[in-house]
Amino acid sequence: MEELPIGKAFTLIEPGPVVLVTTSDGRTDNVMTISWTMVLDFTAKFAITTGAWNHSYAALTKTKECVIAVPTVDLLDTVVGVGTCSGRDTDKFARFGLSRVTAQHVRAPLIAECLVNIECRVAEIIGHHDIVVLQGVAAHVDGGRKEKRLIHAVGDGTFVADGRRFDRREAMRSKLPGGV
């Protein structure tokens, strides 16, 4: 994986893909599927919706670190599998054949099979809305990957892959941050 400038990381979350979020409590690593995410600014600040119903939440709130790993459509059944079992009783990395890569700034692992990995620190937990605010600190991209279509969870058990892309860069220029 190559470094992705952190100022470009939001372009992998803004399209609204389902993501994997890894954590580590120092003894065991875990990974969960999250489809409720949002960009908060161009510095790579994100919000995710999670809470104590996710086993990963304890490690996330204790360590205040995680990695957002962005999967592509070839990983759809891994995403579904990760999202329908629990780290309470399952080593999901082993079960789904996910390869851990050591991150630079956080103890939570990167996932080699994903298109992009964003190392994050917890900036704030807004507990009464189950919102966790994350600050991205580094990002990595697998530039050689052929399959780049992201997966969007609909919420009814179906998923939609990225389809046709439209270029509106000229019309959007006044709204784009520098370097993107």
Next chain:
Amino acid sequence: MEELPIGKAFTLIEPGPVVLVTTSDGRTDNVMTISWTMVLDFTAKFAITTGAWNHSYAALTKTKECVIAVPTVDLLDTVVGVGTCSGRDTDKFARFGLSRVTAQHVRAPLIAECLVNIECRVAEIIGHHDIVVLQGVAAHVDGGRKEKRLIHAVGDGTFVADGRRFDRREAMRSKLPGGV
């Protein structure tokens, strides 16, 4: 437009589409393009990222009401146009030929050309993160619409339409709320 059960409204936001958000300050209506949104729960609670840099923000915070209108790919250039001019000096409904429909619970208008419209009340403004928490109170769907592909903003001036759909309802059944 027909009524869409409010418990299904999240399935239009969870996939991460760019949306239009309408407001009304009692004298003039306005509409803005928002791509930073998130589902917060199945009752149709949502978060959006916005702030005083958007002209609509004043009406949103004063009236504590808005409508989230979900466009499809045939409206791409309307979405781009709405997002790159300001209600300060433009009647965007007139300029982009958007047809207003009276909502049931809020003064902000529905947009007839959109696939789904969700009437919302502001539940909380988390100003230091530019997060506005919205509670959906009613939703409407244009069931006869042929084009149903949503649009995902990448953030670099390109947009991606919905592509192939995958059915994983059986595998996801334990995670789906009732009625979806």
